[in-house]
Amino acid sequence: MDFRENDEQQALRKAAAELGARYGYEYTRRKVRSGEHPDELWLEAGKLGFLGVNLPEQYGGGGGGMYELAIVEEELTAAGASLLMMVVSPAICGTVIGRYGTEEQKRRWLPGIADGSEIMAFAITEPDAGSNSHNIATTARRDGDDWLVSGRKIYISGVDRAAAVLVVARTEDARTGRLKPVLFAMPTDAAGLEYRAIDMDIAWTDKQFLLFMDDVRLPADALVGAADAALAQLFAGLNPERIMAASVSVGIARYALDTAVAYAQQRAVWGQPIGAHQGLAHPLAQIKIELEQAKLMMQKAASLYDSGEDSANSMAAGEAANMAKYAAAEVAVRATDQGVQTLGGNAFASEYGLAALLATARVGRVAPVSREMVLNFVAQSSLGLPRSY
Numbered sequence: 001m002d003f004r005e006n007d008e009q010q011a012l013r014k015a016a017a018e019l020g021a022r023y024g025y026e027y028t029r030r031k032v033r034s035g036e037h038p039d040e041l042w043l044e045a046g047k048l049g050f051l052g053v054n055l056p057e058q059y060g061g062g063g064g065g066m067y068e069l070a071i072v073e074e075e076l077t078a079a080g081a082s083l084l085m086m087v088v089s090p091a092i093c094g095t096v097i098g099r100y101g102t103e104e105q106k107r108r109w110l111p112g113i114a115d116g117s118e119i120m121a122f123a124i125t126e127p128d129a130g131s132n133s134h135n136i137a138t139t140a141r142r143d144g145d146d147w148l149v150s151g152r153k154i155y156i157s158g159v160d161r162a163a164a165v166l167v168v169a170r171t172e173d174a175r176t177g178r179l180k181p182v183l184f185a186m187p188t189d190a191a192g193l194e195y196r197a198i199d200m201d202i203a204w205t206d207k208q209f210l211l212f213m214d215d216v217r218l219p220a221d222a223l224v225g226a227a228d229a230a231l232a233q234l235f236a237g238l239n240p241e242r243i244m245a246a247s248v249s250v251g252i253a254r255y256a257l258d259t260a261v262a263y264a265q266q267r268a269v270w271g272q273p274i275g276a277h278q279g280l281a282h283p284l285a286q287i288k289i290e291l292e293q294a295k296l297m298m299q300k301a302a303s304l305y306d307s308g309e310d311s312a313n314s315m316a317a318g319e320a321a322n323m324a325k326y327a328a329a330e331v332a333v334r335a336t337d338q339g340v341q342t343l344g345g346n347a348f349a350s351e352y353g354l355a356a357l358l359a360t361a362r363v364g365r366v367a368p369v370s371r372e373m374v375l376n377f378v379a380q381s382s383l384g385l386p387r388s389y
């Protein structure tokens, strides 16, 4: 086992950090305030090969893995210039299409996802199902060779920027019982699909949407993977999602910690810098330790995933991805809170961005999978405890 990143990974980390620094939090703040998309940063990251670094080379990707994609997301976020749709477009959708798509689907979608010219959103969450994905009610029924898809989705990120949404549904024949997911690449301009932005109080450049699907007609080749596939087809995308969510949280924690440390070194109200007071220094030191622990867990999850430990035979990557997401979200919440405390009144000035980051960091405890559902998974799968629900 070698805890050092190889030369290519180190170079990627450096290049992504440089890109993030050129945009920084100021760029994010401007975009959030104006309601604009982070198109310049997104397209530049695509051009540099960062967005598709995990996708196969023959479809325009970089031929790397989740480890490399997580490096990019962590560094951009740590610089204050997070790209939320990286969690969705290349990580979830790119992975699922790369693994289960037909040759034609791979050629249709992967190059655009890799260079950033096309974005694919992902929709599983429903108003009445919530964390219980087995209760989703979006239904697909056959009509000749076509499919007709109907249902509702909620909190779907980035739909207004997306060319298509990877929609998780169930077939009419398997409408009840344990979820047998069926996935469709649904163009955002498909007849019968409507979407509406939800007013959100988080400082993110991507908005969340309600989707209304009313007999959306899709051709047979919109089906990604098999109609009666096992859950594995869906989990192929959800483990990368958790690793990437962890990288966002690690990046947020780093941004908050760096901001707090820089401030604590120069702010002096009793003659010496406030960072000399243990009441501030120790919580920051604790966060540094917890941050390194969370990052290590994220790197373990990504390494296991990239070595194929998420097959029917191994839950190792899934277990590590859940633990990484949990640990990273916890430290992001603590780091932003302690960051605010360190900056005092200045924390609430827009210039520093820490107060706005509180709510953003807090999302990590709820999405893409809540803290309680991770604890349920660990209690049942890792510890073998019985389930209560």
Ligand SMILES: Cc1cc2nc3c(=O)[nH]c(=O)nc-3n(C[C@H](O)[C@H](O)[C@H](O)COP(=O)(O)OP(=O)(O)OC[C@H]3O[C@@H](n4cnc5c(N)ncnc54)[C@H](O)[C@@H]3O)c2cc1C
Pocket (backbone or CB within 6 Å): 088, 122, 123, 124, 125, 129, 130, 131, 132, 154, 155, 156, 157, 158, 208, 363, 366, 367, 368, 369, 370, 371, 372, 373, 376, 389
């Ligand atoms: C900013 C943001 C972006 C998002 N983007 C997307 C997206 O792009 N695509 C998408 O499909 N979804 C997206 N989501 C949705 C997100 O995945 C869900 O919000 C999340 O899975 C939780 O589901 P819920 O909101 O329905 O909460 P609920 O399931 O209603 O849960 C509410 C509370 O009850 C707890 N709870 C539920 N069941 C149990 C249990 N068995 N044991 C203990 N506690 C339990 C939960 O942990 C939580 O604390 C996004 C959400 C946000 C906030």
